[in-house]
Amino acid sequence: MWGGRFAEGPHAIMEAINASIGFDRRLARQDVEGSRAHAAMLAAQGIITDTDAEAIREGLLTVLSEIDAGTFAFSAALEDIHMNVENRLRELIGPAAGRLHTARSRNDQVATDFRLWTREQCDAALDSIRRLQGALLAQAEAGADWVMPGFTHLQTAQPVTWGHHMLAYVEMLGRDASRFADARARMNESPLGAAALAGTSFPIDRDATAAALGFDRPCANSLDAVSDRDFALDFLGAASICAMHLSRLAEELVIWSSAQFRFVAMSDSFSTGSSIMPQKKNPDAAELIRAKIGRIFGAQSALLMVMKGLPLAYSKDMQEDKEQVFDAADTLMLALAAMTGMVADMNANRDAMRAAAGAGFSTATDLADWLVREAGLPFREAHHVTGSLVARAESKGCDLPDLTLEEMQAAHPLITGGVRDVLGVDNSVASRTSYGGTAPDNVRVQIARWKEYLA
Numbered sequence: 001m002w003g004g005r006f007a008e009g010p011h012a013i014m015e016a017i018n019a020s021i022g023f024d025r026r027l028a029r030q031d032v033e034g035s036r037a038h039a040a041m042l043a044a045q046g047i048i049t050d051t052d053a054e055a056i057r058e059g060l061l062t063v064l065s066e067i068d069a070g071t072f073a074f075s076a077a078l079e080d081i082h083m084n085v086e087n088r089l090r091e092l093i094g095p096a097a098g099r100l101h102t103a104r105s106r107n108d109q110v111a112t113d114f115r116l117w118t119r120e121q122c123d124a125a126l127d128s129i130r131r132l133q134g135a136l137l138a139q140a141e142a143g144a145d146w147v148m149p150g151f152t153h154l155q156t157a158q159p160v161t162w163g164h165h166m167l168a169y170v171e172m173l174g175r176d177a178s179r180f181a182d183a184r185a186r187m188n189e190s191p192l193g194a195a196a197l198a199g200t201s202f203p204i205d206r207d208a209t210a211a212a213l214g215f216d217r218p219c220a221n222s223l224d225a226v227s228d229r230d231f232a233l234d235f236l237g238a239a240s241i242c243a244m245h246l247s248r249l250a251e252e253l254v255i256w257s258s259a260q261f262r263f264v265a266m267s268d269s270f271s272t273g274s275s276i277m278p279q280k281k282n283p284d285a286a287e288l289i290r291a292k293i294g295r296i297f298g299a300q301s302a303l304l305m306v307m308k309g310l311p312l313a314y315s316k317d318m319q320e321d322k323e324q325v326f327d328a329a330d331t332l333m334l335a336l337a338a339m340t341g342m343v344a345d346m347n348a349n350r351d352a353m354r355a356a357a358g359a360g361f362s363t364a365t366d367l368a369d370w371l372v373r374e375a376g377l378p379f380r381e382a383h384h385v386t387g388s389l390v391a392r393a394e395s396k397g398c399d400l401p402d403l404t405l406e407e408m409q410a411a412h413p414l415i416t417g418g419v420r421d422v423l424g425v426d427n428s429v430a431s432r433t434s435y436g437g438t439a440p441d442n443v444r445v446q447i448a449r450w451k452e453y454l455a
């Protein structure tokens, strides 16, 4: 491509470090789309003839069909996807192919291709997130009023409902979806026509190519257009936070599926066995999600490191952007799909969760609240009185409802038998009717809201 200036070809090691075709072949479809838009615009502006534009259009379609059929011969000597496509086009249509690169550089070309690819991944992430939200909602609906222990510090805190816990993840994923939608909207500007860095003297129409490729508008500054990789970082940022959420859920599934918890049973199809211990059913998919998402955080750090020292405009360092984003996108889509499968298939164990919900003095706060409401105590005093009753029950080895009325009245004389009403886990969750609280009635309202939204 630059034989005019060079007397010798590259050293084999130069070729090895320089070639990106091993991975950027994934941009083939976007590259052809970008070239088709560019060629059509060049013809419309009278920069190339309609005859050449037609030959280019036909040739690019052939290239695309060869790529789709797996018959395209990628060559490392041609460095990257852009030169591979253009070279094949020349083989197919002859010298007219050489007019395609008028008023264009690989710098705006790769920025365009990669934005198109990343934009598709935002859409794919949005789809996958919605599917996972659907699976979580189905779980929430089945167990809107099932009681389980809520934890802080992984110590029993207060009873909550299974539906409420599932909905917490639906909320997180809702924010993830909005981050991908936001990243998509921000990246949807076209670099095409920025050329190498300074724009071009040809009378191009950047609005036309932007529109043909589904962009909202052209990037306003040609230097920024070719040197910007914020769109990839926005994607990795959204992916990282989403991945962090998946990892937290994976961690809970690992804990919940243990023999000590038994809150959920994973399906056979999303579990593995042990080669030595016949009883084992391991939550490998959850563990692998927890582990694999580290790749996404790594990709984000890696691309930030690539970009942080680069002067404007394009530097070859930026070729290192793609593998990070490809791997992060693949990992995220697989993790979302695996999580969706696990959540859709798993069985929540209502009885085990209920039994655990009452343990660990989980309704102590309800007792303290009762003392405030019914006996008029300041909350701090009620907290102290309840604490002494917990200590008493703990030393007796019983639960709060098992204490006698006399024992309770010894802690505070205004306690009456009515207090027992608030010591049960069902009453406890039913009473949490404040907005956003765990009461089953609240949970059902939130499920209905999300179902309507996702529909």
Ligand code: ARG
Binding pocket: 020, 024, 080, 081, 106, 107, 110, 314, 316, 318, 319, 320
């Ligand atoms: N393969 C290159 C990349 O991925 C394309 C741009 C090359 N531009 C250049 N000036 N060498 O970044």
